[in-house]
Amino acid sequence: MTGRTCDIAIVGGGLSGGLIALALARHRPDITVRLIEAGPAIGGNHRWSWFASDLSPDGTSLMEGFRKAKWDDGYHVRFPGYRRKLRGAYRSLASEDFAARLQRELADDAILTGAEVAKLDAGSVTLRDGAIITARTVIDCRGFATTGDLTGGWQVFMGRHLRTAEPHGIARPVIMDAAVDQLAPSGNGGAYRFVYVLPLGAHDLFIEDTYYADKPTLDRSALSGRIDQYCHAIGIKGEPVGFETGVLPVITGGDFGAYTEAHRTPGVVLAGARAGLVHPLTSYTLPIAVRVALSIAEDADLPGEQLAAKIEAEARRHWKRMGFYRLLGTMLFGAADPAQRYRIFSRFYRLREGLIERFYAGTSRFTDKLRVLAGKPPVPVRRAISAILSESPPLLDPTRKTPQ
Incomplete structure (x- = not known):
């Protein structure tokens, strides 16, 4: 003993x-x-x-026993003037x-x-x-x-679980709908905004309003109002049965x-x-x-x-x-005007599906990285270079205390 x-x-x-x-x-x-x-x-x-492609066979086996939402028929992304359906299988827990x-x-x-x-x-x-x-x-x-000690920006979000009286008719997730007003709530500085939609069942939707923001301000009233506006725009009515909020770091260095x-x-x-x-x-x-x-x-x-x-x-x-992804985050926050940040993601989602999936898994190949950076840049070259050479702001959230 x-x-x-x-x-x-x-x-x-x-x-x-x-x-x-x-x-x-x-x-x-x-x-x-x-x-x-x-x-x-x-x-x-x-x-x-x-x-689904993010996990190894052993990882898939570990996650198999969870009750989760599964979509094997692809997902959508939306940007001003551009929409695409991709084939990848998606999971949510x-x-x-x-x-x-x-x-x-x-x-x-x-x-x-x-x-x-x-x-x-x-x-x-x-x-x-x-x-x-x-x-x-x-x-x-x-x-x-x-x-x-780390630098970067913030991902600020509010998600709402809705239950509709009638079937909502949405068959596949919308991973990124950036064809929305890009104006950030007050207090966030600049931001890139998109809405995330998961059809959890015939009468259940999860709708999340997300911002890649310069500051970690989470304005619950403003984000809730934005979700109301989005639901009205897509013709969805339902009763809220749950919600979540979060502030996550986007690390650039x-x-x-x-x-x-x-x-x-x-x-x-x-x-x-x-x-x-x-x-x-x-x-x-x-x-x-x-x-x-x-x-x-x-x-x-x-x-x-x-x-x-x-x-x-x-x-x-x-x-x-992860150095490549921190570099891209530096250019997102430091080189792109907030209202134009969506152009970076719009260009990215025109690339091959395998490249996109490896990007999310954090396993981008050298050729993937070249392809992401090649061609006409979505941000001004001078501003990109300046952002890379400049020091990003430290990740300090005044609303949180460091646990001891």
Whole structure:
């Protein structure tokens, strides 16, 4: 007997922490786990989406057991003067379905909600109420927190789940509808706006108003009004049955070593968005979270210090691989007039489908990168060069405090 509470304690029951717990339950059921979440429910109030091609066969297998929305007949994008249907298969998972599977498949005592963490170290997690959970390995998945070491802009959004009295008639997702007013709500500075539409059922729609904004201001009243206007424009009437809001970083550069050092706790594994394991331009996290969860399950017997070093090395490699996307984000925020930023995406969605899917998966080939940058640029060349050479603003969100 070791006297420990569990083998592995995971702090943060969001996407990354939940998938790590699930991967361990599936591949290493002999290991005891505690999944510790400060909020009232695992997964919070979110919706995660991805392309089927984003995942490896093992990743697809891990995600197979979730109840999720699936579209195998393609999706649409819309821009001023240009529309396109693409063939890629698309998936979307709601947090309540995420939580339901974890509750089914994890051990009865594995999930702790409403458990705010006061401090953690390599062998224990101390809760705000004084309770101590001891573990061989501690994994910190508490989410992205600003330090001032990274630079960029923000993705600000509000999503609404509507239920219509009559069938709405929308068969496929609209991943990006930028044929909308590009004026940002006050307080956001410049922004690129698009609307995201998911037909979750014959009578159910998820409609999200999204901005690539210079500032992290989330004006709920303004965004709610914009969704009302969009629904009226497309002839949709329904009762709201749920909503979500969010502010995500769009990372364009910075000192990743300093960012990691600011969050590092000796011997503690740092994973998820807190570790920088995100797509810096699209903010898509699920494919990366799946890959890291499987990687941790594969080496779950490593001592905490060694597992922490492994995942930190993966985060450094990921940062290096994502340089191309940070460059594009720099040009988006620094070189394009806010009202004209949609032109960058409109041009991008004229490219080959395989290139587009690899872009979202963060696996663009060298030839993909050349193709994205070749031809007539969607932003003035001088401004693009100036943006690349200039220092982007630090990612500092005044509405958030860095978790300790």
